[in-house]
Amino acid sequence: MLRFIVRRVLSAIPVLFGLSVILFGFLHVLPGAGPAEAILGQHATPQLVAQFNHDFGLDRPLYEQYLGYLGRLFRGDFGSSVVDGRAVSSVFLVRFPATIELTVGALIFAVGLGIPLGRLAARHPNGWVDGLVTVISLFGISIPIFVLGYTLVFVFGVTLHWLPAIGQLDPRLRVDPVTHFAIVDAILSGRPNAVVDAVAHLILPSIALGSIPLAIVTRITRASVIDVSNEDYVRTARAKGLSEGRVDSRHIMRNAWLPVTTVIGLQVGGLLAGAVLTETVFSWNGVGSWVVAAIQNHDYVVVQSLILIFATIFLLVNLVVDIGYAFLNPRIRYS
Amino acid sequence: MTALEPTIVVRAAPRASRGLWGDAWQRLLRNGPALVGLVCIAIFVVGAVLAPYIAPYDPTVGNLAQGRQGPSAAHLMGTDLLGRDELTRVLYGARISLTVGVIAVFFGLVFGSVIGAVAGGVGGRVDTVLMRIVDVLLAVPGILLAIGIVAWLGHGELQIMLAVGVSYAPIFARLLRGSLLALRESDFVIAARSIGASGPRLLLRHMLPNALTPLIVQATLALATAIIDVAGLGFLGLGPGDPRIAEWGEMLTDSARFLQSAPHLIFFPGAAIVISAIGFNLLGDGLRESLDPRLKR
Numbered sequence: 001m002l003r004f005i006v007r008r009v010l011s012a013i014p015v016l017f018g019l020s021v022i023l024f025g026f027l028h029v030l031p032g033a034g035p036a037e038a039i040l041g042q043h044a045t046p047q048l049v050a051q052f053n054h055d056f057g058l059d060r061p062l063y064e065q066y067l068g069y070l071g072r073l074f075r076g077d078f079g080s081s082v083v084d085g086r087a088v089s090s091v092f093l094v095r096f097p098a099t100i101e102l103t104v105g106a107l108i109f110a111v112g113l114g115i116p117l118g119r120l121a122a123r124h125p126n127g128w129v130d131g132l133v134t135v136i137s138l139f140g141i142s143i144p145i146f147v148l149g150y151t152l153v154f155v156f157g158v159t160l161h162w163l164p165a166i167g168q169l170d171p172r173l174r175v176d177p178v179t180h181f182a183i184v185d186a187i188l189s190g191r192p193n194a195v196v197d198a199v200a201h202l203i204l205p206s207i208a209l210g211s212i213p214l215a216i217v218t219r220i221t222r223a224s225v226i227d228v229s230n231e232d233y234v235r236t237a238r239a240k241g242l243s244e245g246r247v248d249s250r251h252i253m254r255n256a257w258l259p260v261t262t263v264i265g266l267q268v269g270g271l272l273a274g275a276v277l278t279e280t281v282f283s284w285n286g287v288g289s290w291v292v293a294a295i296q297n298h299d300y301v302v303v304q305s306l307i308l309i310f311a312t313i314f315l316l317v318n319l320v321v322d323i324g325y326a327f328l329n330p331r332i333r334y335s
Numbered sequence: 336m337t338a339l340e341p342t343i344v345v346r347a348a349p350r351a352s353r354g355l356w357g358d359a360w361q362r363l364l365r366n367g368p369a370l371v372g373l374v375c376i377a378i379f380v381v382g383a384v385l386a387p388y389i390a391p392y393d394p395t396v397g398n399l400a401q402g403r404q405g406p407s408a409a410h411l412m413g414t415d416l417l418g419r420d421e422l423t424r425v426l427y428g429a430r431i432s433l434t435v436g437v438i439a440v441f442f443g444l445v446f447g448s449v450i451g452a453v454a455g456g457v458g459g460r461v462d463t464v465l466m467r468i469v470d471v472l473l474a475v476p477g478i479l480l481a482i483g484i485v486a487w488l489g490h491g492e493l494q495i496m497l498a499v500g501v502s503y504a505p506i507f508a509r510l511l512r513g514s515l516l517a518l519r520e521s522d523f524v525i526a527a528r529s530i531g532a533s534g535p536r537l538l539l540r541h542m543l544p545n546a547l548t549p550l551i552v553q554a555t556l557a558l559a560t561a562i563i564d565v566a567g568l569g570f571l572g573l574g575p576g577d578p579r580i581a582e583w584g585e586m587l588t589d590s591a592r593f594l595q596s597a598p599h600l601i602f603f604p605g606a607a608i609v610i611s612a613i614g615f616n617l618l619g620d621g622l623r624e625s626l627d628p629r630l631k632r
Binding site for chain 1: 467468470471474475476477478479480482483486487559563566567570571572573584587591594595598601602605608609612613616617
């Protein structure tokens with residue numbers, strides 16, 4: 001098991017290394033005259049460009065610049081925004097909690113609804129419930145996050161006034177940002193109405209972001225349960241007179257979990273990317289809306305660093321999923 | 336029971352063979368959901384092709400005094416912020432979304448297939464290097480890679496096609512490489528090799544045609560995602576960058592501020608994206624079942 005973990009961790013290193021080379025290239029091979037023009041604008045004087053290049057070490061050989069970049073990355077220095085001069089790492093720590101909250105909310109929605117729906121559909125394959133569930137999951141993967149987001153805002157926010165449509169907390173509640181997790185901060189403030197408000201703010205964005213994982217989790221659960229239900233040991237369990245509930249919980253679900261857990265883990269990458277769109281629709285101050293703002297401001301250092309951070313998180317999650325899977329299913333460790 | 340009884344030989348009537356593709360097509364036509372998908376796609380293809388003839392107005396000319404009107408007899412889908420006819424813009428938007436989506440997937444298919452074919456066909460060190468590059472591209476999740484590439488290349492339809500295409504290439508590369516590796520050990524490939532078929536001929540004549548099925552299915556499903564991703568880029572302000580061009584994603588961004596007073600401006604372009612994506616998803620699933628009947632549920 002330890003060998004498997006070490007091998008998996010080692011295999012992630014060249015990927016990150018390769019990505020850092022590409023992202024370094026991205027900033028240095030910008031179309032046009034390079035980063036100086038991209039950041040200072042087309043009308044910058046040659047003196048200004050030279051000064052800029054000297055300040056940022058851009059007049060040194062490329063390999064030297066890359067090694068410097070790599071060294072800074074190892075020290076946790078992801079550079080600073082060229083727009084407001086703030087360090088990427090410090091802004092990230094303030095904004096990332098909102099994205100985590102959103103991702104977790106979407107995952108809870110997708111898993112909490114997807115697994116029961118999948119089990120329901122698998123109970124009578126090709127029946128009308130199955131058909132309905134299939135249609136729901138087809139919509140889930142075919143509707144863009146922003147279309148579903150605005151539809152939810154229009155129906156539940158603007159028309160029915162059931163749920164707040166924008167932001168993470170009502171600013172009138174004046175909750176102090178301590179951890180930057182809106183719900184945790186609301187709990188720390190000790191006011192139940194603030195907690196309710198924070199949770200209510202999370203509902204619509206979680207549904208919008210969770211629609212694709214919902215569809216995928218539902219489909220995989222359905223397929224996996226149907227697969228396992230046809231196994232001989234399930235027939236044996238029924239034949240020896242076990243109750244349907246016991247067959248379901250002890251014989252079917254225990255084995256059907258394996259592919260479902262893997263797929264749930266793999267959704268995290270898509271959720272992080274989807275957060276870019278979701279946070280834009282719901283005006284969340286997370287990392288996703290920051291990516292969009294950075295692109296609009298031509299703040300390439302931020303874009304470069306955020307892509308690298310997202311990829312690192314994605315690889316880490318995949319690593320945990322792989323190791324978790326090997327832990328649950330010893331058969332694959334040695335293959 | 337020793338007497339010989341006359342035996343009746345019943346021969347199955349020889350079925351007219353239509354070939355692999357003909358059979359698949361027939362199965363597809365008997366697949367209800369796939370037909371629904373084909374109809375969804377056909378509506379938009381016809382709308383896109385005939386837009387200049389069937390669209391009731393000019394997509395670029397509006398009347399500010401008639402901005403943000405709801406659906407009416409004169410404007411079936413209402414008018415947008417600048418008083419342009421929304422139906423016309425949705426029809427013209429189909430041109431952009433379908434063309435950009437199809438060409439993006441085509442780019443992805445070509446880039447990916449070349450990488451996958453070389454990796455799976457040549458093997459060895461070449462395979463290792465190419466697959467590491469694919470791993471790097473796959474490490475950037477979902478639409479983020481396309482966002483990064485458009486941010487880098489700048490606005491424009493070609494840039495979007497390239498960005499979305501490059502972000503899909505790794506998926507096709509892995510798929511094709513996997514199929515080729517599996518085929519390498521199959522009997523007919525070993526037979527072809529034993530009678531002296533050389534590398535390129537073996538790859539192009541014997542292996543590639545047998546590895547096409549999963550690629551075709553994946554490409555059709557990718558068309559659904561591509562239309563959503565292209566609209567997503569437009570929505571984030573990374574679209575074609577020309578306000579005259581009707582693009583479904585950009586149409587949504589423009590209207591989001593007026594959600595309360597003009598929800599139809601979100602509804603109609605949104606519905607266009609959803610229906611075309613459903614079309615390609617249904618067709619993709621149908622193709623999978625008809626090209627490989629063993630997969631039928």
